[in-house]
Each structure stands twice: as structure tokens, then as C-alpha cells.
Amino acid sequence: MELEAAREKFVQSWGSLGTSWGINRTMAQIHSLLLITKKPLSAEDIMASLQISRGNANMNIRALIDWQLVRRELQAGERKEFFVAEKDIWEVARRVTAERKKRELEPILRVLEQVSHVKGPKDDEEIAEFKEMISRIQDFVGKLDAVTEKMTKSDRNWFFRTVMKLMG
Amino acid sequence: MELEAAREKFVQSWGSLGTSWGINRTMAQIHSLLLITKKPLSAEDIMASLQISRGNANMNIRALIDWQLVRRELQAGERKEFFVAEKDIWEVARRVTAERKKRELEPILRVLEQVSHVKGPKDDEEIAEFKEMISRIQDFVGKLDAVTEKMTKSDRNWFFRTVMKLMG
DNA sequence: AGAAACTTTCAATAGTTTTTGAAAGTAGAA
DNA sequence: TTCTACTTTCAAAAACTATTGAAAGTTTCT
Numbered sequence: 001m002e003l004e005a006a007r008e009k010f011v012q013s014w015g016s017l018g019t020s021w022g023i024n025r026t027m028a029q030i031h032s033l034l035l036i037t038k039k040p041l042s043a044e045d046i047m048a049s050l051q052i053s054r055g056n057a058n059m060n061i062r063a064l065i066d067w068q069l070v071r072r073e074l075q076a077g078e079r080k081e082f083f084v085a086e087k088d089i090w091e092v093a094r095r096v097t098a099e100r101k102k103r104e105l106e107p108i109l110r111v112l113e114q115v116s117h118v119k120g121p122k123d124d125e126e127i128a129e130f131k132e133m134i135s136r137i138q139d140f141v142g143k144l145d146a147v148t149e150k151m152t153k154s155d156r157n158w159f160f161r162t163v164m165k166l167m168g
Numbered sequence: 169m170e171l172e173a174a175r176e177k178f179v180q181s182w183g184s185l186g187t188s189w190g191i192n193r194t195m196a197q198i199h200s201l202l203l204i205t206k207k208p209l210s211a212e213d214i215m216a217s218l219q220i221s222r223g224n225a226n227m228n229i230r231a232l233i234d235w236q237l238v239r240r241e242l243q244a245g246e247r248k249e250f251f252v253a254e255k256d257i258w259e260v261a262r263r264v265t266a267e268r269k270k271r272e273l274e275p276i277l278r279v280l281e282q283v284s285h286v287k288g289p290k291d292d293e294e295i296a297e298f299k300e301m302i303s304r305i306q307d308f309v310g311k312l313d314a315v316t317e318k319m320t321k322s323d324r325n326w327f328f329r330t331v332m333k334l335m336g
Numbered sequence: 337a338g339a340a341a342c343t344t345t346c347a348a349t350a351g352t353t354t355t356t357g358a359a360a361g362t363a364g365a366a
Numbered sequence: 367t368t369c370t371a372c373t374t375t376c377a378a379a380a381a382c383t384a385t386t387g388a389a390a391g392t393t394t395c396t
Contacts (some may be wrong), residue, residue: 114169118172227375
């Protein structure tokens with residue numbers, strides 16, 4: 001495979017992977033384009049390379065900056081902004097995890113906490129069963145939340161050591 | 169909060185959480201309804217409870233069966249089918265992980281493998297950089313894949329011991 | 337201040353995914 | 367075999383999400 005074809009293929013595939021990760025297609029494509037491009041790209045470069053509109057490019061670049069997966073970089077003597085991706089894949093994973101923890105785990109934990117306080121007669125079978133189920137889910141999601149919290153606070157060595165232990 | 173309100177709230181929230189997990193809203197709602205309902209429910213029961221059409225119910229119940237999160241259960245003397253959810257939340261996590269590994273990690277690994285064989289002059293800087301990046305991503309996704317593989321093959325004790333170690 | 341070089345916004349449009357419900361299919365009972 | 371009680375399918379509609387591009391906004395330079 002030629003370099004251009006390989007880049008194209010990677011960008012497209014990373015784009016569809018993103019879709020399953022709460023990251024939209026364009027956002028993931030911009031990210032992957034920046035991942036495999038050493039030098040900073042301008043909005044124009046990205047628009048041309050991915051054949052997307054200015055508005056779309058702008059919106060998704062900002063989303064990537066929001067997720068801390070991309071940062072602005074100014075070039076001496078240039079007025080426009082350039083963008084570079086976080087290249088350390090462990091950092092990328094960490095930031096995606098942090099963002100998803102905030103957007104998904106934390107809200108569901110709040111709901112679980114609320115519904116666990118369901119009121120009613122003490123001897124009601126149904127209430128007891130409901131509480132039991134909610135409490136098991138709370139326990140599980142809570143553990144997941146604690147692990148992701150730990151991960152977002154640790155360095156890459158912790159991660160690799162951990163993975164090695166798990167696989168061993 | 170009253171039991172009915174709590175159930176409703178849980179079903180709605182689990183529904184929106186599902187959306188971020190490759191599970192559509194209705195599918196996640198049916199799953200959560202079955203999770204908090206001890207007795208098997210028929211398609212009619214599910215339709216009435218979630219106010220959805222027959223087609224929608226049928227389609228998503230089948231998807232849940234496909235993911236092995238729900239199973240059919242026949243009731244003596246009844247001609248229609250009833251459904252119950254897998255109630256062990258660790259099993260649920262394991263099955264969702266197995267399904268996502270298959271749908272997301274495996275395809276991207278295949279693409280990474282392909283694009284890593286990019287051809288061109290040995291001393292081309294760009295090719296070397298591209299290969300380096302792809303290889304780092306391959307390494308990372310490969311580790312993730314190995315961990316999820318291990319998880320889907322292990323029992324719940326492995327999981328809880330592991331989580332405890334990670335959090336400790 | 338005014339012009340040029342950019343970036344951001346947003347209403348309209350396009351594209352995708354989900355949902356509906358009526359019709360077709362299937363299987364048990366009589 | 368025919369009736370009946372169900373399940374499945376699928377084309378059309380609705381709902382949702384992403385994209386465009388022109389206009390408005392901002393910043394920098396002279």
C-alpha cells in the first residue's frame with residue numbers, strides 16, 4: 001500500500017471507530033489526520049484534506065480542543081492558527097476516559113443515588129428487589145468510576161504496569 | 169421517591185447511558201426494564217410499559233438476545249414468549265465488552281495491520297513517521313484487546329480481585 | 337480609523353438512524 | 367385443514383444528528 005492510500009485508510013477507519021466512542025466521525029477524522037501529521041495544520045489544510053466545510057472544521061476542532069486531544073499552536077509570522085494533536089496514545093486514552101467518566105458515569109451515579117432512596121412500606125417485596133438491583137448496579141458503576149478516576153490521575157507507567165499484570 | 173417514579177427514572181437514564189455504549193435507546197430501556205423486573209415479561213408487556221410499537225419491541229428484543237443480555241423463557245400453558253434479563257451485572261459487563269471487542273477493536277486492528285505495511289523508499293522520513301505512529305497505536309489497541317479478551321474469559325472473582333488491586 | 341485576514345455562528349439542508357404499523361409469516365389447537 | 371394467537375418483516379415516516387456556507391464577529395496591521 002502506498003503512503004497516501006494508507007493515510008486515507010487510517011483516517012477513515014479511525015473516523016468510524018470514533019463513532020462508537022462518543023466522538024463524531026469528522027471529529028475523529030480530524031484527530032487522526034493530526035495524529036499522523038507531524039507539522040501543525042491550519043483550518044484550511046484540514047478542510048482541504050478532509051473535504052469538509054469551514055463551519056464543520058471549526059466546530060470539530062473546537063470540540064477536540066475541549067477534549068484536550070488537540071491544541072492550538074501559533075507559528076511565527078503567521079496570523080492564522082495551527083493545530084497539533086496529542087501524539088502520546090496513552091494521553092489520548094486518558095483524556096477520552098476522563099471525558100467519558102464525566103459525561104456518562106457521573107450522571108448515572110447521581111441517578112442511582114436518587115432512585116436508591118425509593119420510599120414505601122418496609123416489607124414490600126417489590127421495593128426490596130428494586131433496591132437490591134439498584135444497589136448492585138451502584139456498586140459496579142462505582143467501582144468502574146473509581147478505576148477510571150485512578151487512571152486519569154496516574155502516569156503512563158502505572159498504566160503499562162497494570163496492563164502487564166492483567167495480562168500475565 | 170415512589171417506586172413507580174424510581175423505576176421510570178432508572179429506565180430513562182439507563183436508556184441514555186446505553187446510547188454512549190453502542191446500544192440504542194430502546195434496546196437499553198428494554199434491558200433496564202427487564203433488569204428491574206423479576207418476572208418474565210411478554211412483548212406486549214414491554215410495548216405497554218415503554219409505549220413503543222410492536223416492530224420496535226421485536227427488533228430490540230432480538231438485538232438483546234443477540235448480545236446475550238436477555239433470554240427467551242417459555243411459560244407453561246402460554247403460547248407467547250416471555251423474556252428475562254441477565255441479572256448479574258458482571259455478566260452484563262462481560263457480554264457488552266465481548267460484543268464491543270468484536271465490533272470495534274478487532275476491525276481497527278485489522279486496518280492497523282494493513283496500513284502498517286505501507287511501501288516506499290526506506291529512507292523516506294514521512295513513511296518512517298507514519299509507521300512509527302501506527303505501530304504505537306497498534307501496540308496500545310493490541311493491549312486493550314488482550315485485556316478485554318482476558319476479561320471475557322475470566323470469572324467474576326477475577327474481575328473483583330483485579331478491580332480491588334487497581335484501586336488499592 | 338479602515339481594511340485585510342482570519343474565526344465563529346447559525347439557519348437551512350442533507351444525511352442517518354430509529355420507529356411505526358400494517359401486512360406477511362409461522363406454528364399450535366381443534 | 368382452518369382458525370387463532372402469536373412473531374417477524376419492511377417500506378414509509380418521524381426524529382435526530384451532522385454539515386454547509388454565507389454573514390457576522392474579531393483581531394491585527396497600517
